[in-house]
Amino acid sequence: MEHKITSTIITFNEERNIERCIDALVPISDEIIVLDSFSTDETVAICKRKNVRIEQREWKGYSSAKNYLNQLASYEYIFSVDADEAPDTEMQNEILKIKALGLTGIYEVNRMTNYCGKWIKHSGWYPDVKTRIFPKSTSQWEGAYVHEELVVKGNPKPERIKGHLLHYSYYSQEDHRQRADKYSELTAIKMYKRGKRVGPLKPYISALGRFVAMFIIKAGFLDGIAGFTIARISALSNIYKYKELRRLQHESNN
Numbered sequence: 001m002e003h004k005i006t007s008t009i010i011t012f013n014e015e016r017n018i019e020r021c022i023d024a025l026v027p028i029s030d031e032i033i034v035l036d037s038f039s040t041d042e043t044v045a046i047c048k049r050k051n052v053r054i055e056q057r058e059w060k061g062y063s064s065a066k067n068y069l070n071q072l073a074s075y076e077y078i079f080s081v082d083a084d085e086a087p088d089t090e091m092q093n094e095i096l097k098i099k100a101l102g103l104t105g106i107y108e109v110n111r112m113t114n115y116c117g118k119w120i121k122h123s124g125w126y127p128d129v130k131t132r133i134f135p136k137s138t139s140q141w142e143g144a145y146v147h148e149e150l151v152v153k154g155n156p157k158p159e160r161i162k163g164h165l166l167h168y169s170y171y172s173q174e175d176h177r178q179r180a181d182k183y184s185e186l187t188a189i190k191m192y193k194r195g196k197r198v199g200p201l202k203p204y205i206s207a208l209g210r211f212v213a214m215f216i217i218k219a220g221f222l223d224g225i226a227g228f229t230i231a232r233i234s235a236l237s238n239i240y241k242y243k244e245l246r247r248l249q250h251e252s253n254n
Contacts, residue, residue, distance in 0.1 A: 003103040004030035005095070005133070006073035007081060010065050011035070014083035015042040017168060022050045024086035028095045029079065035069050062148040063141040070136040077103045079133050084168045085111070091163025095133075098161070107133035108158035113167040115176075115226050123220035123227050124213065131158050132165070147187075176233050184241035192248040203242035211235040
């Protein structure tokens with residue numbers, strides 16, 4: 001029995017990505033729903049032009065947004081994607097085959113990131129396996145601040161879908177640094193609320209460890225200049241994360 005899929009997308013100022021994302025989802029989706037947190041660019045206009053369902057709601061965090069989207073879905077199975085992602089042709093064909101056979105359990109995909117025009121195959125960024133297709137009735141997104149996690153009742157073993165979820169993540173080094181620092185700040189808050197405390201050398205020790213892990217151990221050097229840049233910015237953002245955690249510590253002590 002063929003199952004239907006609702007594809008869900010969260011947006012905020014994604015005019016650069018959303019059309020590509022929707023176009024890649026149309027062949028495999030029975031419904032596409034976009035949850036927008038009041039974009040100020042052309043995101044909403046593009047979605048309306050593409051005739052997908054769009055709802056707007058103030059931002060309450062990743063898990064909250066994704067759980068809200070699940071509630072809006074008309075069908076039991078959800079394909080959760082980000083606006084800067086798009087399944088390639090091989091993945092589209094595989095999803096159509098799985099739908100025809102009948103969806104069971106949960107499904108994971110291998111995401112491949114495009115960094116400033118280069119596809120990254122190392123650096124700890126690939127393979128990048130994510131669970132993205134799941135039944136809404138037994139699934140819940142958890143995580144208050146950042147790096148939301150999908151929790152599925154019974155913890156079933158995912159089935160891997162062939163192909164790639166193409167991730168058009170960063171268009172410039174400045175974009176990477178800004179977003180990395182944003183995630184670092186959110187992670188610092190999360191760590192602080194969990195009682196994590198660190199000393200003055202931790203930011204620099206952690207940054208060195210991050211650079212060595214990404215560029216050498218995880219073969220980022222094989223990604224060339226892009227691999228070096230990714231490792232460098234990741235290390236700098238690690239410094240920022242632990243400095244932010246220490247700032248929160250000092251504030252609480254004063």
